[in-house]
Amino acid sequence: MPLLDRMGWRTDDFSRDDVDGGIIVPLAALRSTLDARRAGVIGVEISNDVAVDRLAPYFAQLALIAIAFPAFGDGRGFSLARRLRQAGFAGRLRAVGPLIPDQGPYAFACGFDEIELPEASLARQSEAQWAAALGAISHAYQPGYARQTSIFERRRAARAHKQESRSHA
Amino acid sequence: MYAYDEFDERFVRERVAQFRDQVARRLSGSLTEDEFRPLRLQNGLYLQLHAYMLRIAIPYGVLSSRQLRQLALIADRFDKGYGHFTTRQNLQFNWPKLSDAPDILDLLADVGMHAIQTSGNCIRNVTADHFAGVARDEIEDPRPVAELLRQWSSLHPEFSFLPRKFKVAVTGATEDRAVLKAHDVGVRILRHPESGEIGYQILAGGGLGRTPMIGKVVRDFLPKGQLLAYLDAIMRVYNSEGRRDNKYKARIKILVHELGLDAFRNAVESEFAVGPNWSAEETAELARIAPSFSKIAYDDLPAVSRIFEAAKLANPTFAEWVENALFPHRVAGYAAVTISLKPVGGVPGDMTSDQMRAFADLAERYSSGELRVTHAQNLVLPHVKLDDLFDLWRTLGALGLATANVGLVTDIIACPGLDYCALATARSIPIAQAISRRFGDSARQREIGPLQIKISGCINACGHHHVGHIGILGLEKRGQESYQVTLGGEASDNLAIGELLGPGLSADEVADAIERIVAGYLAKRRPGETFIEAVRRLGVNAFKSAFLRGAQDAAA
Numbered sequence: 001m002p003l004l005d006r007m008g009w010r011t012d013d014f015s016r017d018d019v020d021g022g023i024i025v026p027l028a029a030l031r032s033t034l035d036a037r038r039a040g041v042i043g044v045e046i047s048n049d050v051a052v053d054r055l056a057p058y059f060a061q062l063a064l065i066a067i068a069f070p071a072f073g074d075g076r077g078f079s080l081a082r083r084l085r086q087a088g089f090a091g092r093l094r095a096v097g098p099l100i101p102d103q104g105p106y107a108f109a110c111g112f113d114e115i116e117l118p119e120a121s122l123a124r125q126s127e128a129q130w131a132a133a134l135g136a137i138s139h140a141y142q143p144g145y146a147r148q149t150s151i152f153e154r155r156r157a158a159r160a161h162k163q164e165s166r167s168h169a
Numbered sequence: 170m171y172a173y174d175e176f177d178e179r180f181v182r183e184r185v186a187q188f189r190d191q192v193a194r195r196l197s198g199s200l201t202e203d204e205f206r207p208l209r210l211q212n213g214l215y216l217q218l219h220a221y222m223l224r225i226a227i228p229y230g231v232l233s234s235r236q237l238r239q240l241a242l243i244a245d246r247f248d249k250g251y252g253h254f255t256t257r258q259n260l261q262f263n264w265p266k267l268s269d270a271p272d273i274l275d276l277l278a279d280v281g282m283h284a285i286q287t288s289g290n291c292i293r294n295v296t297a298d299h300f301a302g303v304a305r306d307e308i309e310d311p312r313p314v315a316e317l318l319r320q321w322s323s324l325h326p327e328f329s330f331l332p333r334k335f336k337v338a339v340t341g342a343t344e345d346r347a348v349l350k351a352h353d354v355g356v357r358i359l360r361h362p363e364s365g366e367i368g369y370q371i372l373a374g375g376g377l378g379r380t381p382m383i384g385k386v387v388r389d390f391l392p393k394g395q396l397l398a399y400l401d402a403i404m405r406v407y408n409s410e411g412r413r414d415n416k417y418k419a420r421i422k423i424l425v426h427e428l429g430l431d432a433f434r435n436a437v438e439s440e441f442a443v444g445p446n447w448s449a450e451e452t453a454e455l456a457r458i459a460p461s462f463s464k465i466a467y468d469d470l471p472a473v474s475r476i477f478e479a480a481k482l483a484n485p486t487f488a489e490w491v492e493n494a495l496f497p498h499r500v501a502g503y504a505a506v507t508i509s510l511k512p513v514g515g516v517p518g519d520m521t522s523d524q525m526r527a528f529a530d531l532a533e534r535y536s537s538g539e540l541r542v543t544h545a546q547n548l549v550l551p552h553v554k555l556d557d558l559f560d561l562w563r564t565l566g567a568l569g570l571a572t573a574n575v576g577l578v579t580d581i582i583a584c585p586g587l588d589y590c591a592l593a594t595a596r597s598i599p600i601a602q603a604i605s606r607r608f609g610d611s612a613r614q615r616e617i618g619p620l621q622i623k624i625s626g627c628i629n630a631c632g633h634h635h636v637g638h639i640g641i642l643g644l645e646k647r648g649q650e651s652y653q654v655t656l657g658g659e660a661s662d663n664l665a666i667g668e669l670l671g672p673g674l675s676a677d678e679v680a681d682a683i684e685r686i687v688a689g690y691l692a693k694r695r696p697g698e699t700f701i702e703a704v705r706r707l708g709v710n711a712f713k714s715a716f717l718r719g720a721q722d723a724a725a
């Protein structure tokens with residue numbers, strides 16, 4: 001199924017079938033897969049109500065966690081991504097479900113690296129639309145959401161800069 | 170007042186462009202109606218019975234003259250020449266076209282306004298005490314915190330697809346005029362009882378609607394600098410655990426109720442304990458925002474104005490108006506003035522564009538160019554010199570805005586109801602008008618004294634009927650409008666939910682029933698006892714027979 005990250009469409013190096021390369025398994029099969037393929041690249045797909053504690057013991061062995069979005073209006077996945085990042089998960093985080101381009105910036109800000117979409121969305125929503133949505137709002141207010149400096153932090157930096165140049169004058 | 174900086178300015182402009190693009194994508198079929206719906210709702214655009222409705226945010230109820238003039242211009246150009254102030258300190262236009270919405274949003278951005286998150290399952294426009302910065306019982310002005318929360322909640326990456334809407338209110342006073350206990354989250358600025366340090370008390374789980382609940386204290390005292398982190402924790406618990414299987418059980422009040430207060434609090438506190446802290450940003454932001462709210466230059470005036478006292482003696486009608494319209498100002502020689510948007514027989518909260526423009530001039534002349542919107546659908550001029558009150562009153566009279574009924578029986582709160590709202594089960598405006606006409610006589614109203622009537626056109630309770638001294642809820646029974654009347658609600662620190670008096674009434678029986686309840690009060694009250702005090706003392710049952718008697722007469 002179509003996969004995109006911040007840069008646009010990308011090929012999926014994971015699969016849900018039992019082949020070589022990365023595999024994504026359901027949570028129920030995680031233990032047995034880890035035991036069977038000690039050296040493999042393993043990802044797990046979870047529903048959006050799984051407790052972080054259940055996964056934390058496996059963080060080091062997991063290359064990817066995929067969080068299912070049953071509907072685009074169900075925002076639990078955003079908080080779960082936040083919690084996983086806060087708990088120290090440093091692997092890839094994937095959102096799986098019918099998200100819309102306008103949610104792209106939210107997903108990436110909450111810690112997702114990529115979004116896996118159903119074919120049907122692809123037919124209606126182009127790569128250009130996803131890219132445009134990412135650039136729609138230059139700066140967000142909220143501090144602490146991934147990889148961009150918030151307006152609050154920028155204001156502080158600007159003030160500190162002003163004070164510094166004043167003290168140099 | 171807060172003025173946008175370059176970041177705010179760019180943010181709202183980009184938001185307008187984004188919405189323009191969303192509308193275009195909807196029209197091209199790229200977004201389905203289902204996908205577009207939350208996007209338009211988060212820009213304040215509802216589909217109503219007859220047309221779209223655009224709900225404009227008036228953050229914490231504060232408006233400048235310049236902004237009000239722009240609203241008048243929008244009303245003329247894109248609507249039918251009027252706007253409607255709501256119970257959440259917002260303004261609604263009832264007749265815009267979808268294709269005009271982006272242009273309207275651009276006009277709003279020109280004056281530092283927007284319609285962001287006035288609807289949808291997100292953190293809604295933040296409300297606050299309408300006497301902020303004025304009240305004598307204030308520990309600290311709540312507007313800087315409210316503005317901080319406006320920014321923090323805008324397009325929140327994590328909390329824009331919540332189980333349901335989320336309403337936050339802030340007060341900095343000892344008397345709660347923002348009705349915190351009826352909100353999903355309430356923030357009360359207070360002094361620590363022992364250390365005297367200023368911090369926050371956090372309430373959660375209040376709300377009206379189908380299942381009214383009273384908000385509970387989650388945190389007694391939260392030190393300054395930790396508000397955003399704490400709210401993040403509450404929101405994360407709610408976003409993760411709030412019910413999504415049933416939209417009528419999706420508000421945070423149900424989560425708090427089902428988990429129990431202690432379990433909810435523990436969940437929030439553990440989330441708070443592991444979350445990042447934004448103390449430095451929060452403190453710096455509040456310090457940046459706060460001075461914009463303390464720029465008014467007051468004159469040095471005596472506490473008593475001779476002009477004002479003489480005008481009251483010479484003009485009894487003026488004196489009557491003054492009785493209920495004034496709220497004491499912390500600065501000597503000034504008052505905050507409430508202007509009723511409830512003319513006898515009128516539509517509660519409606520204002521024409523001509524009135525808006527004239528009112529904007531008045532605010533400039535008499536109140537530093539600033540006005541407030543109250544959750545009772547009235548306006549406030551917050552900084553009027555006592556010396557100017559008589560002149561102000563005369564000008565208001567010429568505009569049809571000097572109705573002397575603030576807080577009285579005809580100062581009725583009513584939602585739009587079946588005249589506009591797609592969810593309504595009955596009309597509310599005509600009911601308000603009928604009651605207003607019935608009690609229109611000024612001497613009679615004053616004889617009755619303070620009495621709040623609140624009317625909703627369906628169970629969603631936008632008219633806050635649960636907390637009206639008398640509440641009226643319009644339902645539909647076998648194709649007929651049927652009105653339930655409740656008694657004993659209160660929208661104050663002692664937030665109380667009214668009790669049902671008896672079976673539903675038809676539309677034309679309501680005014681008579683109110684009349685009987687009021688007659689019962691007048692007959693039984695002790696000297697100086699207000700309506701709600703009498704209801705508390707006598708109990709709701711004492712009024713049932715009067716209420717039922719009429720209902721039986723009508724049936725016979």
Ligand code: SF4
Nearest residue numbers: 584590593626627631
């Ligand atoms: S209470 Fe019901 S009828 Fe009234 S505005 Fe709200 S949803 Fe509409």
